[in-house]
Amino acid sequence: MKPTVLAAGLLPLLVLIWRAFNAALGANPLLEITHETGDWTLRFIVITLAITPVRRLTGWHALIRFRRMMGLYAFFYGSLHFLIYVIADRFAGLDFRDGIWAWSTARGLVASIWEDVYKRPYITVGFIGLAAMAPLAVTSTTGWIRRLGGRNWNRLHRLIYATAVAGVIHYWWLVKADILHPAIYASLVALLLGFRAFRT
Amino acid sequence: MLLRTRPAIRSSEITDKKLYLRRREFIQAAAVTAVGAAAGTLGVPQADAAPSWPRVKVPNFAKSPYGADEKPNAYQDATTYNNFYEFGVEKEDPSNNAGPLKTKPWTVKVDGLVDKPADYQLEDFIKPYALEERIYRMRCVERWSMVIPWIGFPLASLLKTVQPAPTAKFVEFTTLFNPQQMPGQRRDVLRWPYVEGLRLDEAMHPLAILAVGLYGEYLPNQNGAPIRLVVPWKYGFKGIKSIVRIRLTDRQPMNSWQLSAPSEYGFYSNVNPSVDHPRWSQARERRIGEFFMRPTLVFNGYGDQVASLYAGMDLKKNY
Known part of the structure; x- marks a missing residue:
């Protein structure tokens, strides 16, 4: 089961690669890849957040085995999204x-990223969302769970809530007029966070 | 002494050398097939071989010196990467959804402060003017650009025909409103119908044209058939598509994007690298088909011709 789910998580990437090699990314392939990786980041965040509610509602507790993997995929696609943006x-x-091939290129690149993160609120919030996932990815191993203790680990990993909210705001602020898609993600995240807030 | 001469590997197990040398090709093909199958089940759009819209040549048009030094984008780029929210907000939506738009018959109403208001049949509307090809840069407010060979005639020629009244100061254009044929209009993404406007002197400028074709053919629906505006020194959204009404007025029209987000889109919307969009810099643009971004030129490179229209104006305020 686990290898199957692991492979399934790579499917969106493989589809993108396939589309790239078949000229099926449209006239602006770089933007298409940026949007697709961003979309998949949000999808994996939603899946990660859905695991606990689904377990409680259905009693299918085996699902917990996939939560870290889904979270890591969110970080994986988020990092790809950021990397594509940087390039x-x-x-x-x-x-x-x-x-x-000059030092000024490297300096210019760092300055350019920093300026964008600093100046454009939707970039700022997206960057924060990704950065908040980094410690979660690092501490995703069983060794780290043991080292931190289950309670602390769980507390730390609530940071994913901040990432989810940041991700939705990032998307919302970047669309020009049609907020349908960000609104769908916003309702899903609100529902999944609301479930946690209101359960007894 | 007995020597064991049997080879460690049976000959039947040895891969044929030709096949061995092609192993990478094989793995690649297998990977492509596997991913392709996976993609197929996910409904990934395939690259279109032939366009699904009719392509009709424009019989008579003159070449013009405009943009002779520019290399036009691929026909595929200009006809499948469109912002035409009347057919959906994704770039590929217009080319996928604009087929049912009926452009024959088509009436253009000219009214407001003109001496000769009239409802024109499109054929009669175009007939008096000599069509010419103009190769223009098109800069989208979203930081991408293309070079497109349009076919059309100067807007000024039309305005001279209909004779604006002395009180007329602006020209307002309106797109067709027909949610049945334009599915994007079934949702309030923008306030429909789409409206754009120009100051009268901008509209009279020889670079501003009404286009009926591109790449030697009549406009496909997704590009604003049967008639659209092209104002190359302004951001692309000023180039209103599928026009049904041209009204002369003494008041500055409220264009759709300004109405939607007044802090981001103004009335003038001249291409200007030094005036940022609130959410991104306009200093550079990606020419579709290129990797490295080009520096954006003030007035999209048409400053020599049009800058005088804005003498003394604060272009940061009048964005």
Whole structure:
């Protein structure tokens, strides 16, 4: 079961790669990849958040075995999303005064990312959401659960709630007019967080 | 001494050398097949071989010197990557959904402060003007751009025909409202119908054209058939599509995007690298088909021709 789920989590990436090799990403492939990886990040966050409510409602407790994996996939697609943004949106927009292979390129890239994160609220909130997942990814091993103790580990991993909220705001603030898709994610996240707030 | 001569591997187990040398190709093919099958079940759109819309050549048009130095984008880019929210908000929606739009017959109403208001049949509307090809850069407010060979005629020619009254100061354009043929209009993403406007002197500028074709053919529906505006020194959304009404007025029209988000989109919407969109910088743009972004040019590179229209104006305030 576990290897199957593990493989399934890679499917969105494989589909993207396949589309890339078959010229099926449309006229603006870099933006398409950015959007797809962002979408899958939110989907895996929602899946991760859904595991506890679904277990409680259905009694299917074996699901817990997949929660860390789903969370890691959220971080994986989030990191890809960020990486594509860094390459296609920041790196590609540099002016390369001293050519591409120069220190000024590296400095310019860092400055350009920092400026965007600092200046554009939707980037700021997206970056925070991703950054909040980093400690969770690091402490996702069984060794870390033992080291922290179950209670502390659980407490730390509530950071995923912040990521979920940040992710939805990130999406909401970036769309131009049609808020349908961010609104769907917002309702799902509200529902799943609400379940935790109101359970006795 | 007995030597064991039997080989450790039977010859039947040895991979044929030709096959061995092609092992990477094989693995690649297997991977592509597996992913392809997976993708197929997920309903991934395949790259279209042939377009699904009719392609009709424009019989008579003159070449013009405009943009002779520019390399137009691929036809596929210009006809499948569109912002035309009347057919959906995704870039591929217009080319997928615009088929049912009926562009024959088509009436264009010209009214407001003009001496000769009229309802024109499209054929009569276009007939008096010589069509010419203009290769223009098109800069979208979303930081991408294309080069498109339009076919059309100067908006000024039309305005001269209908004779604006001396009190007329602005031109307002309206897109067709027909939720049956334009499924995007069934949801209030923008306030329908789409409205755009120009100051009269902008509208009279020789670079502003009404287009009826691109790449030597009549406009596909997704590009704003049967007639649309092209104002190359402004962001793409000023180029209103599928026009049914042209009204002369003494008041500055409220264009749809300004109505939707006034802090982000103004009336003028001139391409300007030094005025950021609140959510992104406009300093650079990605030409569709390229990786590295180009610096965006003020007035989209048409400053020599149009900058005088805005002499003395604060372009940061009048974005």
